[in-house]
Amino acid sequence: MSPYVLLALAIVAxxxxxxxxxxxxxFTRLVPSVIVAVAYGTAFYLLSLVLKAGMSVGVVYAIxxxxxxxxxxxxxxxxxxxxxxxxxxxxxxxVVGGVVLLELGGQQH
Incomplete structure (x- = not known):
């Protein structure tokens, strides 16, 4: 799966x-508390896959x-x-404009 798709899924999570x-x-209500834990766990797992795919940690985190x-x-x-x-x-x-500039700068070698 594309790192950008994984990143989008991590953002949704x-x-x-x-x-x-x-x-x-x-954290006094069970169902929303469980959703928080599962969603954040999923987000970080997906972020780890994005980084494993080779995207720069600075750009990934900024996006x-x-x-x-x-x-x-x-x-x-x-x-x-x-x-x-x-x-x-x-x-x-x-903020979003700054991220776009980071991404563009990261593509220049």
């Missing part, structure tokens, strides 16, 4: 775990964290009643 944290209520942050922020704003304003959107654009 991490976002699932992070959103589930909201519902785990300090994983930036897209994860952006997705969690958007999910929070759309579905969890969290606020989002233009300053926050600009910050997310800058």
């Amino acid at each position: 991490e976002v699932t775990g992070t959103v589930s944290l909201k519902y785990a209520d300090g 994983w964290s930036a897209i994860g942050v952006a997705l969690v922020a958007v999910i929070g704003a759309l579905f969890l009643g969290e606020r989002m304003n233009l300053t926050m959107i600009a910050g997310l654009v800058l």
